[in-house]
Amino acid sequence: MSKSLRLIVVLTFTALFSGAVLSVLNIYTAPRIELNQNQTLSDAIGQVLPGEKACDVKVIDGVTFYIGRDEKNQPIGVAFLAEGDGFQSRLKILVGMDMALTRILKIKILQQAETPGLGTKIENDPTNKTDAAWFTNQFNDLPVAKAISYVKNQKPVAAESQIQAITGATISSKSVVEIINAAIAKNRELFLKKVK
Amino acid sequence: MEEKIQKVPAGESQMPKVAPAKTSESPSKPEKRAFILSSSPHIQAEEDVAKIMRAVVYALLPTAVFGIYFFGWRALVMMLVGIAAAVLTEALLNLVQKKPQTISDGSAVVTGLLLVLTLPPSLPYWMIIVGAFVAIFIGKQLFGGLGYNIFNPALLGRAFLQASFPIPMTTWTMPRTIDAITTATPLGSFKFEKTLTPYLNLFMGNVGGCVGETSALAIIIGGLFLLYKKYADWRIPVSYLTTVAIFGSLFWLINPAKYPDPIFHLFSGGLMLGAFFMATDMVTTPVTPKGSWIFGIGAGIILVIIRLFGGLPEGVMYSILLMNAFTPLINRYTRPKFFGEAKHV
């Protein structure tokens, strides 16, 4: 066997071996991975739209809206993804709102890599023993007729669309508020015009 | 010339040594005395590292007194804790490494005091001890001790605390309040709430902030004393503050609503303390005059960028630490031209 032929043969076999292993792997793992991802999303939608049993997906001008329906198939709210830059990472927030987009039902942080122990409190605050998700919970049933604002060192007034910023993570808190405000402002018009 | 050198072999004569009196070749009534041999020069200016360190402590006294006035006796205890922790750490490390004791040079006292002056007045004592330990251990002794460290030890200790305990490190109390009402620093309230603090308060120090950073007046008094004694290079505070003022007003002129004015820049936060006491730390700043200008200008630009565009309200610490890292490079590229190198006839 000539030298170059041998090189080709060996590399081919290696590639074939690799391809075979990966094909088999894919058969077993791909469905599960897809399932995991869908599960994550549908779990999240279920969380931000309490009482959701089924969900329609509507794409309007490139924005995906998830319209949740209850067991009577009545629409109970709409969820969409709000995305933007946080303090040091990209934030992806799923926002659940009523159908008129005047009130937030619930929000959920899908992705963040903020400063561990500080910015990460937007998702999970282990120092708060009673409610680790106190930050996102502030958005529960928050009226958003006007833009959300944040306050520091004082009690927020929910009726005034205020929330409390996290001490030491003002930028992350501010980012969440701004991302949500921007997404609502943009989507409200889009959604109300096209859907109703 | 050569003979001169052979007389005092270098290395041996670090310390003046006593030479034996010559006897054999004495032609007439030999003087039976031993004289000290050492290399020239035989007289020295009355300067001393320990003396410089003492002067820095004296220069910090007004700032410390204002700190105690505004933040109460707790501030004094904090200073004592910080100094004690820094000195003890150095003594202990020397002991463990079996090195000669170096605490008498006074640099640990300066580091401990400076560290506390940059800390919030409500910080727990044990965190001060941690900060002082890190400042001395990682900031200084790991590099080989005084003179070999790259970064300002006090700032390094503070950076460690800031990274470790971000919440206590950003919790401020109102000056002259008994039960520590939390407040925001002028920079913080500008950055997050867009409110300005009255200039007089900024200047006197009657605002929220670190123990020794609030009163521009006290710092300037001490700083001028240091400059007068020539224990700080005047070029650094001048270039640092001027750059901040110019660069800051540039943005202010572009958009006065969004960016603060230069006076606010100058007198808020830790800039004064940083400019007079941190950026002038001899060990970690350039030795050449041109280098000092570059250091100050660089730190000023970094500071304004952090304050206006960064996530943090304050950037003095990082602006100086970053420039510390550049100091060896600056030294290398700002070597003065040899006498006669540039200009001949």
Next chain:
Amino acid sequence: MSLKTFAKGVHPAEFKSLSEDKPIEKMPLPSEVFIPLQQHIGAPCTPVVEKGQMVKTGQVIGKSGGFVSSTIHATITGKIKTIEKFPHPLGINVPMVNIMAEGEEELLPLENLPEKWENASREEILDIILRAGIVGLGGAAFPTQVKLNPPKGKSIDTFIVNGCECEPFLTADHRMMLEQSQELLTGIRIIMKVLNVKRTFIGIEANKMNAVDTLRQATKSFSEITVVPLKVKYPQGAEKMLIDAILNRHVPPGGLPLDVGVVVQNVGTTIAIAQAVTAGKPLIERVVTVTGDAINEPKNVLVRIGTSFQQLLDFCGGLTNNAAKIIMGGPMMGVAQSSLQVPVIKATSGIVCLSDKYTQAKPIYPCIQCGNCVSACPMNLLPTRLARYAEVGNLIMAENLGILNCIECGSCAFVCPAHIPLVQQIRLGKLQINELKRKSKSI
């Protein structure tokens, strides 16, 4: 009007009041002298006398050993006891002629002097200077006839008399300017003739304003001679600094004053030239400032070369009990002595006796990068870096940073708050580099 000066430098306390008002005293002849056969930079002299021989003052005992060399004379009348190695104030033992005083003191003047120096040729005068054994008396001891004879192609336009005496304590030049202004003037005129220059500056630090006035008076009728008071700053008397201060010319690194068209001579040297050329007096004696806080009677003394320090100090009342350090030269660049048996040589500008008050060992700290040395170095070097590189043996970096430009003035070590022996470390580095260069040349 602000006084002329150079950039950087230091300002040590002056201590000149100890002796500046003391007129020059002539010391009685010593009972014996030790005359080193090398007292100048360059080739040593070859002895032309023998043990046991009788010599008269001014008799040549050592002949020039090369182009860069000088002449050595007997400085007292007497009998040569021995020619052996004895301790020299610059260290190591060197061959010396030991003369015991004997018989009537008698001075042999130089021969073949011109009737009037104004009519003598340049070569004649240079020859007299060589035969008179005149070398730079400021401390460098460079043979003067060589310095006054620049190589072809170098044009000299200015002569500068160095009357700065910037070293603390020393006052010999100061006294000479006051007391021997006429001889100084004659010396200047002789040198101007030799160099064929049209202008002369006399640079004097402003702490000697009486000397400035005296010399201004003396040179009133010579428009080409200007007396320039200079700012009191060390090392104002270093040639390169002096030229910078007066003419604003910078001698290039590795260069000599003649590269910028200047010749500098010390006050004492200029006077010695006048005495040799007009009176035939060889260089057998010089003015030495004996001063310091550890000598009982600080004085300016005219003393024969070869007199031992011991005899000279005894003439000045002897040392106090707390004397701790004896320095030949000034305290900034002088050399500490271990013994008082060493003789006064042509380069001995002063003997500074310091008490233990000045010699307490100061703690040496690590360098804190304060930059004081950088602000002090008149040669614009980075002394702390040079010393560090020399210490760790990184000679390449040391040379790149210009270690060879160092004039060892001591300004850096003077201001160093960490008391690092900068000059010593730099000197060692220079020595090693020169050693390497010599080796690579010889291969």
Next chain:
Amino acid sequence: MVKAKTPLYREFTKGLWRENPILRMVLGTCPTLAVTTTAINGISMGLAVLFTLVMSSLIISLVRKQIPNEVRIATFIVIIATFVTVADRTIAAFWPAVSKSLGPFVPLIVVNCIVLARQEAFASKNPVGRSVLDALGMSVGFTLVLLILASIREIIGSGTWFGMQIMPPTYTSWMVMVLPPGAFLMLGMLIAFSNWLNAKLEK
């Protein structure tokens, strides 16, 4: 070529201490620094490397005589990449939470120098048994250091260990430990400590 005289158990133990990839050879510092914020991350990463390294060493040692010198690196990389992908996809399929927190660092095992270095330096020159033992030793050594580093960082930085609260509730977390500077600091300290210990042991 083959160090026949070395006892078999030595092939395993050398990776634990004497030739420990992190402490003594300072290899693979990228995942070491990046993922050791929690003990669970550290050990997951270690196990992923263990799987990749052992499998790659096994295969490469088996076919070592067939691989021509000219394409050996390419072959190694393909084989390593295969097993890295297997590990990555498996974690993604069965432990999505771990997969999320390890982020891109599992796929990056491909370029982890420890894995490639063992193939080049050992598996391609030694019989299967020794190669697998070597791979096991190296990856166990790697995992152990990761676990130690991650445990220290998690305990000091978050007050927890494998997610369990182990510090008293009053404990203030040292945030710096879970940040990159803390990683550098602790790794430096660990290496310094191991050097010190090594010097002591050798005496």
